[in-house]
Amino acid sequence: MDKVLIEVEDLKKHYHTSKGTLKAVDGVSLVIRKGETFGLVGESGCGKSTLIRTILRLLYPTSGKIIFEGRNIAHLHEKDLKDLRKRMGIVFQDPHSSLNPRMTIFDILARPLKIHKIVKNRDDMVLRIVEILKLMGLQAEHMIRFPHELSGGQKQRVAIARALMVEPEILFLDEPTSALDVSVQAKILKLLDKVKKQRNLTYFYISHDINLIRVVSDRIAVMYLGKIVELGEKDLVFQKPLHPYTNGLFRSVPIPDPDVKIEKIPLEGEVPSPVNPPSGCRFHPRCEFAKSVCKGKEPKLMKVEDGRMVACHLYQ
Ligand SMILES: Nc1ncnc2c1ncn2[C@@H]1O[C@H](COP(=O)(O)OP(=O)(O)O)[C@@H](O)[C@H]1O
Ligand SMILES: [Mg+2]
Known part of the structure; x- marks a missing residue:
């Protein structure tokens, strides 16, 4: 579990x-270990999707490093990204728009196999597709269907299958259940858990849903306005959130656990714009502990205890 991926x-x-430079992701540093489930939580618009799309190199980074197995992939040319695309998969939030409506499920699942020249012949291709459909709890006959003939949950199963076709090492899951009915969400999470164990995968979940992140993650990071404000072992962060934003975020949703005791008041005020964010600590206008230093100086993400990282002047 300790090997860095x-x-x-x-x-x-x-x-x-048109309004100026929008700093969607603004100086994020983190490590993803092989085999773990890393959960990134934060309010809508804080930069979660942009961060994972940049790590995957679906977006070109403005600056910084992305080191995958020892190699900086931040500025690789598109033609050199093919191998990377095979090793990192993504499941998008909305299965209704992420699947091409004009392609059958077979074609959707065959495409990555063709692009990466993974199969020898058509029989092999069919075998793999039948196998993955089964793993996803779908039937072979779903192959000949079009996305619109499937339910939301079934579509998301196809999207997960598509990501798995090339046998990646890591899956990035961008709010994979938030477009689905509550009853379907739990089944998809269970399926993802089963697949992770079976295939020794690493997961990077992102969600605005704290309870979901709490259920799935080994370690979590909390993001606010393009930056990580706190990072650590899931249980420790939930038991004792250190950053005032984490505290407020957790306080703003009921957490079904008697061991979690958070006494502070919930978050107040609006999230400021990522164009011209507040000076110093970006959270200071909403923070009940803000001192003068918080307005003038940006706190660094620093190690405090138990491998926990916090970016807050209360701890520096
Ligand atoms: N292509 C884009 N052009 C300009 N701004 C963008 C673009 N994509 C995202 N943003 C902005 O970047 C910020 C972060 O967005 P996003 O990464 O989607 O957040 P999240 O996934 O946490 O909801 C938001 O303010 C959003 O409006
Ligand atoms: Mg998003």
Whole structure:
């Protein structure tokens, strides 16, 4: 569990907009270990999707490093990314828009096999597709269907299957259940858990749903306005959130656990814009502990206890 799979160093992704530079991801550093489930949580718009899309190199980074098995992939050319695409998979939030409506399930699942020249012949291709459909709890006959003929849950199973076709080492899961009915969500999470164990995968989950992140993760990171504010072992962070934002975020949703005692008040105020974010600590306008240093100086993400990292002047 301790072997590092991906190391992200001071990664930035800025967009040039009519209002100015939008700092969607603004200096993120983290390590993903082989075999773990890493959960990233934060309010909508904080930069979660941009971060994982940049790590996957679906977006070109503004600056920083993405080290995958010892090699910096941040600035690889598109033609050199093919091997990477095979080793890192992604499941998007909305299965209704992530599957091409004009392709059958067979064609959707065959495409990665063709692109990466994974199979020898058509029989082999069919075998693999039948096998993956079975693993996903679908039937072989689903092959000839089009996405619109499937339910939301079935579509997401196809999207997971598509990501798994090339046998990646890591799956990035971008709110994989948030577009689905509650009853379907639990089944998809269970399926993902089964697949992870069976295939020794590493998962990087992102979600705004704290309870989901709590259920699935080994370690978690909390993101606010393009930055990680806290990172550590899931249980420790939930038992004792150190950053005032983490505290407020957890407090704003009921957590069904009698061991979790958080006494602080829930979050107040709006999330500021990532164009011209607040000076110093980006959370200071909403923080009840803010001191003058918080407005003037940006806190660094620093190790405190038990491998926990926190970016807050209360701990520096
Ligand atoms: N292509 C883009 N151009 C400009 N701004 C973008 C683009 N994509 C995302 N953003 C902005 O970047 C910020 C982070 O977005 P996103 O990564 O989607 O957040 P999350 O996934 O946490 O909801 C938001 O303010 C969003 O509006
Ligand atoms: Mg998102």
